[in-house]
Amino acid sequence: MSDSWRGVAAEDKDHIPETVSLLLRSRSRRLLGDLLRPHKRAIALLTAVIVVSNAAGLALPYLVKTGIDSGIPPMADGRGSGTLLTIVAAIVGAALVQAVTRQAFLQLAGRIGQDILLELRRRVFTHFQKLSLSFHEGYTSGRVISRLTSDVEAIAELLDSGFDGLVTAVLTLFGTAAMLLVLDVHLGLVALLPLPVLLLFTRWFRRESSAAYRRTRETVALVIVHFVESMTGVRAVQAFRREPRNQEIFERLNADYREANTRGSRLIAIFMPGIKLIGNVTVALVLLYGGWLALHGTVTVGVLAAFLLYLRQFYEPMQEISQFYNALQSAGAALEKLSGVLEEQPGVAEPPRPGELARASGALRFDAVEFAYGEGPRVLPRLDLEIPAGQTVAVVGTTGAGKTTLAKLISRFYDPVSGRVMLDGVDLRDLDEATLRRFVVMVTQENFLFTGTIADNIGFGRPGAPMEAVVEAAEAIGAHEFITALPDGYHTQVGKRGGRISAGQRQLVAFARAFLADPAVLILDEATSSLDVPSERMVQRALRTILADRTALIIAHRLSTVEIADRVLVIEGGRIVEDGPPDRLIEGSGRFSRLHQAWVDSLA
Amino acid sequence: MPSDDDDPDAVPGARQPSWRALWRLKSYLRPYNRVLVVSWVAAFLGIAAGTAVPLVGKQIIDGPVGHGDLGGLLPLGLLALVLGIAEAVLIFVRRWSQAGPVLGLETAIRDDLYRRLQSLPMSFHGEWQSGQLLSRATTDLSTIRRFLGFGALFLVMNVLQLIAVTIVLFHMYWPLGLIVAVSAVPIIVLSLRFEKRYIGISRRVQDQQGDLATLVEEAAVGIRTIKAFGRSRHLYEGFDETARGIHQTSLAKVRLASRFFTFLEVVPNVTLAMVVLVGALAVARDALTLGTLVAFTTLVLQLVWPVASLGYILAMGQEAMTSADRVTEVLDTVPEIVGGTEVIERPRGHLRFEGVEFRHPGSARPVLRDVWLDVRPGETIAVVGATGSGKTTLTALVPRLIDVTGGRVTVDGHDVRDLTLPALRSVVATAFEEPTLFSMSVRENVMLGHGDAGEDDVREALEIAQATFVYDLPWGLDTRIGEQGMSLSGGQRQRLALARAVLGKPRILVLDDTLSALDVETEALVEEALRRVLADATGLVVAHRASTVLLADRVALLRDGTIQHVGRHPDLLATVPEYRALLAQDADLDPDRALR
């Protein structure tokens, strides 16, 4: 089975080309540094605590050695157990110090880790919200979810266990090496002999697993995207018997993910025993050489015991280090993805120095505007248009003509390729988001309801609006009646994506929401297409009063809407082919006149 | 040590997870029984080898070193080397062979989860956000994988190692052995207490993560609406609240775990001190050799790791239990809508609603009641009704996206519930009121249910739906359309969904207000083409406009949850005032009012 079902798109967001991987590294590092910076002092404290904790841990074998070497002989000589008791007390003391510091470490590290995660979640979420629609169109919600769930969790995992493992391992590594040399230089050197091998081996593992984990992140993202999409569109999936094919695709993506995972765990399967092997060989060497030395009385039995203990302490955490790499690689790959998102610049950027606009009258102007989606063809070849404040303009034209595109430019979902769109003489690019949205609101062709109550959803137009205002908005556009007929009235849960109310009802709620927002410029894109005729008429009646003092752009195929317009624009292929008051256009013999006639005929 | 000052696990009403769910999932490992045996055997032998090394050390100290026997040193040293290598090899065998079963388990459960989810009805999907489902299919499954793969093995191995070492210790010098054995008691007691509290917290974190995924999902899917109103801030607040909730719960989890883990580390260390004390005293009295004491301390230190990691593993186990619970919760949901056994050999498309009632679960008023409607083969009926009157509900009953709660729907005399789902759904094709497209190639979107359709069939369907614009897209039919078809215009999306429905010439064609986003001229063209399709197919057409109603032979008026009138459009217009109110646009045509 090939990949052709996915289709071709201009760019593939999942692929990370090898050539730029170095850059990605530094970009992830920057993000990591950025996240850690506020915790500098806590991390310093953390380091101090962990040093103490490890020192206490390291002291244990040494104390055992002292116990054996200097505690036993006095007793054997009948000089009492004073030395031994002191040493045992020291062991207990060291154990307690280690415990206290370790707990402090775990809690502190946990807090820092969680703070970082919170910050990361906040940042990525905010950034996703900031990125423009052109980004989201290619990225898909599945990927957004994957970034904010599985990728953030990979980093959580690193912070949870990996960090602890690394610090402990590194400290133990150096501490133990030092202790070994202090205890006995010769034996110490023999014990440290395999160290270079260890380092080379670790480097090999790091390089190999880096590739493996990147692949894991990529494959899991595809699994997530397919999963989310098939669940979102499950209605069509079931109605069109798509299940077997979907299952086939899913199982293949899932198998790819498994493949990537297998590679990762195979690497660990080599790395972990490899470390163990090096450790065990060292132990045997120390036994042999140390035994030989002890035999000649060069080292004491206590030293030999201490060596065996230290080597154990040395290599056990080394196992842990692979766990750390494991976590680090996943987190590293996740971090690459996340930092990639964070570095993505919004196509529609906030102005560095926003222009002032305290009150907008709602005058709109298109000044030699050209627009294309990405690399695609010009959707709007060249557009000059002036809409005075307070005018109600109906936009009509065949489907795909560019009506919605025009509306999106006014809402600044996109910026024109060339030319300017202006509100009250200010280029939209000079207005900050908050200002623009206060004055311009659009009811999109695809209205979206959030999980929550009807009141929540209407209130979305003006968060914090009192209930009376919500009811008033619903009443104004004629939604009040159906809402109060629902079992819980305004507090009815609309369900996922508003699935518990009908399509027309969703449209009414979306409409009420826009009304509540009370903007200077209101754009309605097919906002009544799913309503029955009486409801539509009711909305239109409401619009007459609502639109009296604001600028409005109404896109509609049902020409009944035109009756409330002051002016009609007919758009074909992204150009305005007719422009004028409706009655004049109808009387003429142009495009609109024909359209209108066709519409009148369709009513018969 | 954990104290009871803050009890973070007071989650009322949470399903009490148990080992049972996890135990059940274990059956996914069955195909790998052989490999698993190998890996477990390797694990045991590995422990044995690992435990033997310090014993060789003891021999070296007590034997060659103690007696100055140079000749005995080499063989013992080599034995230690061989044992060490054997241990490493055994660990390799265990790890290498584990990868297959463990990942196989995860993959198989995920496949099954997906299959189950695809078979669950709309009523289920209406309640569950995909984010919640997703967190089960990803996070929860990898938690289970990690535990069943490594955690469970380590748990058993660590316990075995503990027991093995303790036995060896007893054997070597029982008073010391006893000390080590007694030190296990507080660990066991505390572990049990810890388990109970940890379970509550970890379930809560997992639920909160699911909630967060839901919020993220809405923020991503609803991005247009959010941007249109400039409400990022508002959404951020909701997100932040949940994220902070996770932060709080996770901190509570960290606190609990840190106390427990620390305790687990301190016990073996204190034990070590006791061993040194008692052991040294014994050596002094010559009750114990020096070599044995060295071996003893090595072995006790060897226990620190397994015991300390016991904490992590138990925590992992808790999480895996919670996850298994969340996963089986979905796997155990029985699809309410399952196919029957009958198939229609040569479907004619005779659709009947017989006294149909439909009521949403838990709602007092039925949406539909006592609906009788007979659509003869080849006939087209328009369903007309006010907004929210139940038209979409009525159409969803035919392909069994929902099931009647009373009466029955029949196709060619078969109750739809007696037909197999593929049989039924290949007879009925629906174009939904919302286009429901996927971010796949255009071709794949159109051929959604007809993997075997040829190029000509696709072209024909696209022509009927006036959707040939797709040939002009950059890569033609292979162009990937954005999620939900968002890189297309509203009308283009709708026509693509229509093309999908007419592809394969279904016997029964259901159109739910599918022409609403088309301009008058395109609508006329589509209607023209549809008229040809509907000439020999049975049609159920939901319509708000007179123009669409004219596609139909007869019209059914849906009002107050039932079909009140059926008849020809002109007749109803003339005789039924409610119908006239719904469809007649006289008011709009009134010249003075229309143009002010």
Ligand SMILES: Nc1ncnc2c1ncn2[C@@H]1O[C@H](COP(=O)(O)OP(=O)(O)OP(=O)(O)O)[C@@H](O)[C@H]1O
């Ligand atoms: N996000 C996008 N990316 C690429 N192309 C797009 C995108 N949105 C729209 N287009 C294309 O731009 C053209 C104009 O689309 P637009 O949505 O403005 O049409 P419209 O006039 O609103 O049509 P309709 O009445 O069907 O809603 C169409 O050919 C469409 O395929």
Ligand SMILES: Nc1ncnc2c1ncn2[C@@H]1O[C@H](COP(=O)(O)OP(=O)(O)OP(=O)(O)O)[C@@H](O)[C@H]1O
């Ligand atoms: N899950 C649910 N629980 C309770 N009520 C529901 C649920 N889903 C839909 N409803 C109600 O059922 C009624 C019928 O909805 P339906 O979608 O069938 O209407 P419709 O006739 O298709 O309307 P429209 O013309 O707006 O599409 C609506 O009033 C709606 O509020």
Ligand SMILES: [Mg+2]
């Ligand atoms: Mg549009």
Ligand SMILES: [Mg+2]
């Ligand atoms: Mg409907």
